[in-house]
Amino acid sequence: MSDAAGTITVVGLGAGDLEQLPYGVYRTLKQAKRLYLRTREHPVVASLAAEGVAYESFDEIYEQHGTFEEVYERIVETLLAKTAEEGSIVYAVPGHPLVAERTVQLLLEREAKGEIRVVIGGGQSFLDPLFARLQIDPIEGFALLDGTDMRADQVNPALHTIIAQVYDTFVASDVKLTLMEVLPDEYPVTVATAVGVAGQERIETVPLYELDRLDHFGNLTLVYVAPTQEERARYRQFSYLKEIVAILRSPDGCPWDREQTHQSIRKNLLEETYEVLETIDDDDPDAMCEELGDLLMQIMLHAQMAAEDGYFTVDDVVAGLNEKLIRRHPHVFGDKSAGNAEEALANWQEIKAREKAAKGIEPGSRSQLDGIPRDLPALMYAYKLQKKAAEVGFDWDDIADVCRKVEEEFRELREAAPEERAGELGDLLFAVVNLARFLKLDPEEALAKTNRKFKRRFAYIEEKLRQAGRTFAETNLQEMDAWWEEAKHHE
Structure with a gap:
């Protein structure tokens, strides 16, 4: 860190009024030569102003930018500029500096680069008064989420969930829609504003679908979601599916499921796949949703059997798939580019070749026709055989040659002896598949x-x-x- 780097002392204004502010933080605020606030919208600020404490806030920056991340970046840049001018400043944020405070995290990143020195001066977070007011024991497990950047996969119905940064009805609406992906529409949620602040505290519990209809969202607003074991909520959790399949295969589970092996349910995997294909052909989304579930059940059963034998788990399956998708899409997740589907496919094929080489599989040691699943339907298998052969130049020159071949095979079938007809019919079908390929049609x-x-x-x-x-x-x-x-x- 440069010797010339200035110092920013960051303190928290706590979750309540001036009476709840730690004395050390209060003294830092009172003695600050230059005090900067992320926002003036906090109960402590009016009391400080009444005591003659001068400050400068960044509230106007919120109106100048379209996203919170842009706002926070601008605040940090301004703080760095002020520190460069003045040597040291005090920066105050709501709650505790290290709890749900993005600007402080950005400052710490700049400190790691040697641009500034950051001193965390403490403060009380909003969690303590919230836990006390709602009688929550955090040892039971809780999740603290950012309402401005929230995803459904972060929500675990089995945990106490606290959602901060719910500044206004727009954020509340986003939070509501995200929670609705996990919880029933009428599930009760609690909106708590200014917890512990006399005269300002408001706590309301409403059905989830009414979350964004309340009128007291602001800088001190939190949303609390109590844990639940309701089946309606658990049904949407992948972890619950794993638990159910494990129970079915357990000694106390289903006798039929316990008896199955990879081989005994092999045909089920094919049948469920074809049922999914049927819903695609019928353009029936509801049926597709159900049939995809049946297909997923087959995958879960095979993974559970493998886990019981100590080979792999469904989590290994997911991890392998995630890793492969990222590795084979460098034009999305890496530094390569692909302007069209052909370039993307070329990237995929190049990476596959490297993976095979890494496994000791030399391109010249395998047949050009290897890699086609043996159990594909014969028509599809023939199509893929021909495509692979065509990649190395073993192909007709033009479609007229293919048509003549079809006619030739048809004549041979008509002239064949009874014991030769099966073979000749196969030749004719193979030639017709070739014709489909030249017409750029999928014969299946x-x-x-x-x-x-x-x-x-x-x-x-x-x-x-x-x-x-x-x-x-x-x-x-x-x-x-x-x-x-x-x-x-x-x-």
Whole structure:
């Protein structure tokens, strides 16, 4: 630190009035040659002014900037400039300097760079009077959150939650919407302003959906959320899902779940995946939400089985995925760039190649066709085989060659002996997949679309029969074909 660096003494104005201010802090404020306040909106300030203490506040900076972070940065820059001019100053903030005070953290960062010397002069935080007033025992576990920068994943319904910096109805509205991602809309929350300040204290408990409708938000406002074990709140917690799956697999759990192995529920993973795909094709968000849950259950069961065998946990799965996503997206989380999807994919492929090399897998030691899941549907498997072969130049020159190949395979199928037809049909299907690739179509999706179309038109025939009070045995192909054509015209 430079010898020329000035000193900022930071003290807290506490959470109440002048009577609650520690004597050491009071003396520092009274003796300060130059006193700066983050805000004058505090019960102690009026009393200090009445005693002749001069000060300068930064309230006007709040009106000059669009975000709190910009405000805090500007205050810190101003403090540094004032210290450079005057050598030493006193800076007072609400509460305790080291509790929910961003400007002090920024000052400490500048101190670490040798730009300034910071002395923390103490003060009482808002936590002590709040705990006393609401009769909260913090040993039960509590979370202190910043209302101006709050995320749903920070909210744990099992803890006492205190939300500071709820300055106005706009912040309160953001807090409300964030809490609603975790808690029921009608869950009770307590809004406490100026706790312990005679004549100013206001404490109200309202349903969560009414949080931003109150009229006493300010610099001394806190929101308190009591802990809960309500199922409605716990249902949204990933930790609860882990607990439920572990219970199902425990000795006192479900007999069926206990008996399952990776192999016994292998087919379930495929079935649930296809059910998710069906909801995507049906454009049904509600069904998709439910089916994604069923698919997640399969993942949780496999992870729980692995945890029981001591191999890995679902947390290891999540950690590995997070690490991989960040590592393979240097154009998002690192210093690389990608102007389009092709460049992003190139980054991904380059990193994958490096990862394989780090594992001792040399590119030349593996087949070009390796890496395709064996259990893919045959149509999709053929498509991926052809794409990988095309990457090294094993491909047709143009689509006319592909069409001729399809015609050739069709002729061979027609001329094949009965025992050869299966192989020839496979060749024809493989050639058609190639045609789809040249047309830039996914053959699996194309066939799925046709399957849905067939099912829709056949259902039209069934409806016609129901309307006529007849069965399939009481109709013929000619009549059904006519209805089929009608169905086509209704699409």
